[in-house]
Amino acid sequence: MISKSRLLCTSAGLALALTATPLLAQDVTLTIESWRNDDLTIWQNTLIPAFEEANPGITLNFAPTAPTEYNAALNAKLDAGSAGDLITCRPFDASLALFEAGYLAPLDDLEGISNFSDVAKSAWNTDDGSTPFCVPMASVIHGFIYNADAFAELGLEEPTTEEEFFAVLDAIKEDGTYIPLAIGAVDQWESASMGYHNIGPAYWAGEEGRLALISGEAKFTDEEWTEPLRVLARWGEYAGDGYLAQTYPDSQNLFTLGRAAIFPAGSWEIALFEEQADFELGAFPPPVPAEGDTCYISDHNDIGIGMNAATEHPEEARAFLNWVASAEFASLYANALPGFFGLSSDPVTIENELANEFVSWRETCESTIRPTYAILSRGTPNLENDNWLHASNVLAGTETPEEAAAAIQSGLESWYTPGMFDE
Incomplete structure (x- = not known):
């Protein structure tokens, strides 16, 4: 027979254990x-x-x-x-x-x-x-970060059109103090993300063009998808003598050390650049093809x-x-x-302040996402990786824009059929 005192003690111990368990959990x-x-x-x-x-x-x-x-x-x-x-x-x-x-x-x-x-x-x-x-x-938002001190020194203004952009690059190159563009051809994603996907939406009309690719109404060989590759091909003239062997960290260093004037950028660069650069920074959105065209950003x-x-x-x-x-x-x-x-x-x-400049573009530009990320990179060859390869080849001058566009489209067509993922 269990004594009353022992029963009370056991009950108290059980109660303590029950209350302690949730606390430990x-x-x-x-x-x-x-x-x-x-x-x-x-x-x-x-x-x-x-x-x-x-x-x-x-x-x-x-x-x-x-x-x-x-x-x-x-x-x-x-x-x-x-x-x-x-x-x-x-x-x-x-x-x-x-x-x-x-x-x-x-x-x-x-x-x-x-x-x-x-x-x-x-x-x-x-x-x-x-x-x-x-x-x-x-x-993250794409655009261009520039050395504002260099722009002031050379009397340059932020370009808004493709023509103005190349005029600025020509002026920087002619002066000779700075490399006009800090971009390299080694890390292939740099050529695609900072180059093709940065300027491209203004040509393929952002979401309209991206969705047209998915539906099969558009192809990479169409003019609006090939033209930004032609623009990218011209960048090599302004990237400096060593750009073919230049990695992404090399590009960052060239810019933050004050040796290059413009960096094709993502907004994720802001903190690093503000920490490392000893000059004033500015930013402008991707230039539009012509005056009066709609501005688009990769947001x-x-x-x-x-x-x-x-x-x-x-x-x-x-x-x-x-x-x-x-x-x-x-x-x-x-x-x-x-x-x-x-x-x-x-x-x-x-x-x-610089982050506010980037985000302000949402008020004046149409937003889109990188065209290779949704649906179109589910097969082999992977469209995103194909974009990296061929954009890099175009920047390096080893492939024409037309050849690159055809190769990218051929790779996509080898496995993708519009609607194949619809339920």
């Missing part, structure tokens, strides 16, 4: 997978402290991988069941493939997802638009974050994702990383 560490290893200090010093202060019991571990290794490393971790709780998402097809493989959890019922427009969610949504699987974090959904479907802490992961969807995160991220622009509907005050 609240102490959770969430690991974030990312390719943005240059963001580490921003996460450690700004973003993580803000979240952890508002969410006691949840600790964040930001664990980035080198950008060039991220896709392969992440896929290996997901296959092995060792990936982090939160997955930083590349835009469009790469992340859609992870979702369709069951690695990313659906987020259609996440409260914070309502803070984003359909356009903002488009990079991390199913083709029918019904199931978002990553929270949009930021977009590209760049980075999102989703939940590993196999996480053991889904409630805590969803709490973090709702915070990423908040106005607080949008403001912290945009100001900690000037040049990465929030995609939520909440207004954000950006303190950086």
Whole structure:
């Protein structure tokens, strides 16, 4: 027979154990997978402290991988069941493939997802638009960053048309003090992203042209897709004697050291350039083909974050994702990383002057995304990689624009049929 005192003691111990268990369960560490290893200090010093202060019991571990290794490393971790709780998402097809493989959890019922427009969610949504699987974090905008001191020294103004752009390049080249354009042909993505995809939307009419490619109404061999390759081919005359052996970091260094006057850029360069350059910086949007033409910018959904479907802490992961969807995160991220622009509907005050210049173009230009990212890079050869290769060849002068356009179109047609992904 159990004594009353022993029963009371046992009951008290059980009650203590039951109340202690939830408290222990609240102490959770969430690991974030990312390719943005240059963001580490921003996460450690700004973003993580803000979240952890508002969410006691949840600790964040930001664990980035080198950008060039991220896709392969992440896929290996997901296959092995060792990936982090939160997955930083590349835009469009790469992340859609992870979702369709069951690695990313659906987020259609996440409260914070309502803070984003359909356009903002488009990079991390199913083709029918019904199931978002990553929270949009930021977009980047393409254009040109220039040495404002050099422009003042040479009496130059920001060009607005293609003709004015080449007149500025000619003036810089004739003076001889600066390399007109800081761009190299070694890192192929530089030629495509900073070159072809930067200036191209003004020729193929942004979203209209991109969607026409997907529907089969347009081809890369059409004039509006070939002409920007011809313009890119002319850039080689202004890129300096060593541009054929010049890497992307070389281009960055040429510009920040004051040796080149104009850098075909993405807005992600802002923080680095402001840190390293000892001259005044300016920026202008991609010049239009002719006076009176509509301005277009590549305002590209760049980075999102989703939940590993196999996480053991889904409630805590969803709490973090709702915070990423908040106005607080949008403001912290945009100001900690000037040049990465929030995609939520909440207004954000950006303190950086150059970043404000880039984002102001949304008011005067039509926005579009890089044409190779959605749908058209799901097969082999990969359209994005093909664009890299042939844009680089054009810049290097080893392939004519017409040859490059034909090769890109041939590669796409070898596997893609319009409507093949429709349900």
